[in-house]
Amino acid sequence: MLNQYYVILELDLSYQLSPNALTRIYVKAADGAVTPLGQFASVSSSIAPLAVNHQGQIPSVTLSFNLAPGATIGEAVWTIQQTVADMRLPPSIAGSFQGNAPMWQQQPYPGTA
Numbered sequence: 229m230l231n232q233y234y235v236i237l238e239l240d241l242s243y244q245l246s247p248n249a250l251t252r253i254y255v256k257a258a259d260g261a262v263t264p265l266g267q268f269a270s271v272s273s274s275i276a277p278l279a280v281n282h283q284g285q286i287p288s289v290t291l292s293f294n295l296a297p298g299a300t301i302g303e304a305v306w307t308i309q310q311t312v313a314d315m316r317l318p319p320s321i322a323g324s325f326q327g328n329a330p331m332w333q334q335q336p337y338p339g340t341a
Contacts, residue, residue, distance in 0.1 A: 283324070305332040
């Protein structure tokens with residue numbers, strides 16, 4: 229469907245009694261006429277995040293990891309890189325390491341010379 233937008237509204241407490249209260253919201257047009265919201269928008273309830281993480285301007289997801297006992301950060305980085313390569317993600321999905329992990333990205337598999 230064209231021109232479909234998802235909007236999260238924050239309402240005055242008096243409109244938060246039930247989703248049906250949204251039928252009492254009117255929008256003023258440029259000519260001064262008031263139109264019920266339901267005339268040009270469909271309202272549906274769903275679960276949505278209150279905030280979306282970003283890396284720069286791009287929406288992102290943060291995944292964290294801990295090291296297994298006796299494992300090194302180099303081994304963890306190598307394992308994550310191999311797992312991501314095996315997943316064959318589309319080019320639009322990119323990953324990066326933060327913290328101490330980036331310095332280990334170009335290293336050979338731990339334990340090899």
